[in-house]
Amino acid sequence: MRRAALIILLALAAVACQPAKVDPDAMTLTRAIYDEIRLGKDAALAAQAPAMFGSPQAAVQLARLRGVIPAGEPRSMKVVGQAVRDFPGKGRAEAVSLEYDYGASKTLFQTRLFRPAGVRDWRVAAFNLHVATARELAPNRLSPVGKSMLQYAYLALALASPLMMIAALVKVLRTPGLRHKWAWGLLCFVGLFGFQTNWATGQTLIVWNSVQFFGLWLSHAGSAFDPWFIKATVPAFALLILGGVLANPPRTRAQAPA
Structure with a gap:
C-alpha cells in the first residue's frame, strides 16, 4: 500500500x-x-x-x-x-x-x-x-573548422576529462585490496573548477569555486542562430588516482624467510 x-x-x-x-x-x-x-x-x-x-x-x-x-x-x-x-x-x-x-x-x-x-x-x-x-x-555549428588553437586545447580538455574519469574508475575496480571501491568510484567522476566556452566566439567562462560531476556537457538552444556551448571540468581526483596518490593501498610486505 x-x-x-x-x-x-x-x-x-x-x-x-x-x-x-x-x-x-x-x-x-x-x-x-x-x-x-x-x-x-x-x-x-x-x-x-x-x-x-x-x-x-x-x-x-x-x-x-x-x-x-x-x-x-x-x-x-x-x-x-x-x-x-x-x-x-x-x-x-x-x-x-x-x-x-x-x-x-x-x-x-x-x-x-x-x-x-x-x-x-x-x-x-x-x-x-x-x-x-x-x-x-x-x-x-559544432565544427572544428576555423577555430583557434585555444579552442582546440579546450576541446581536448573537454574530451579527455571523461576519458580520464573512466580510466580512473577502471583502475579503482582492478586495484586489489582497495576498500570502499564504490566511494572511490564516485570520486573518480568529481572534477574541480568549471569551464564553459562559446564554441562560435571562443569566449570562455571559468568558475574557480566550483565542484562538477562528470566531465563533458554540450548544450544548444536548437536554432541555427544560437551557438553551441561546451562545458568541462578538470578531473582532479581522477588524475590523483591515476597517478597513484589516491586509492593506492599499501602493499603487504613480504615476510623474511626463517
Missing part, C-alpha cells in the same frame, strides 16, 4: 513539473504574422494589432523588414523556442520562436504575445526578426 501511494505521489509530481504547453492559437498567430509581413498584408496586420501596425511609421518599418526577408516560399519551418508564463488574475504571456529555412539563408522570427484573463484572443506585444546567410551562421 505504501509503495502504491509513493508511486502515485511521484507520478503527480512528475506531471506537476512538466512545463505548460504553448497554445496552438499562439503558434498559429505567430505564423500568420510572419506570413503577413513577408507577403505585404499590412491591412491584416493592422486589424490584428492597430496600435502596433496601424501607423504610417509602422508601414515604413514593415517595408524595411519585408526587404530583408528572402524571396520565395521557405523550404521548411521549425519551432526553436517556446516559453509560457501565467500571471494569476492578469492573464498569460507566451513567447514563440520560429526558424524558416530558405536554403542559402534562414530567418528567425520571435513574438511575445499576451492574453488578458477572460479574453480568448491573443494580443501582439512585440516581435523580432533576424536574417542570416548560411555563411554567417556557419560559426554556430
Whole structure:
C-alpha cells in the first residue's frame, strides 16, 4: 500500500513539473504574422494589432523588414523556442520562436504575445526578426573548422576529462585490496573548477569555486542562430588516482624467510 501511494505521489509530481504547453492559437498567430509581413498584408496586420501596425511609421518599418526577408516560399519551418508564463488574475504571456529555412539563408522570427484573463484572443506585444546567410551562421555549428588553437586545447580538455574519469574508475575496480571501491568510484567522476566556452566566439567562462560531476556537457538552444556551448571540468581526483596518490593501498610486505 505504501509503495502504491509513493508511486502515485511521484507520478503527480512528475506531471506537476512538466512545463505548460504553448497554445496552438499562439503558434498559429505567430505564423500568420510572419506570413503577413513577408507577403505585404499590412491591412491584416493592422486589424490584428492597430496600435502596433496601424501607423504610417509602422508601414515604413514593415517595408524595411519585408526587404530583408528572402524571396520565395521557405523550404521548411521549425519551432526553436517556446516559453509560457501565467500571471494569476492578469492573464498569460507566451513567447514563440520560429526558424524558416530558405536554403542559402534562414530567418528567425520571435513574438511575445499576451492574453488578458477572460479574453480568448491573443494580443501582439512585440516581435523580432533576424536574417542570416548560411555563411554567417556557419560559426554556430559544432565544427572544428576555423577555430583557434585555444579552442582546440579546450576541446581536448573537454574530451579527455571523461576519458580520464573512466580510466580512473577502471583502475579503482582492478586495484586489489582497495576498500570502499564504490566511494572511490564516485570520486573518480568529481572534477574541480568549471569551464564553459562559446564554441562560435571562443569566449570562455571559468568558475574557480566550483565542484562538477562528470566531465563533458554540450548544450544548444536548437536554432541555427544560437551557438553551441561546451562545458568541462578538470578531473582532479581522477588524475590523483591515476597517478597513484589516491586509492593506492599499501602493499603487504613480504615476510623474511626463517
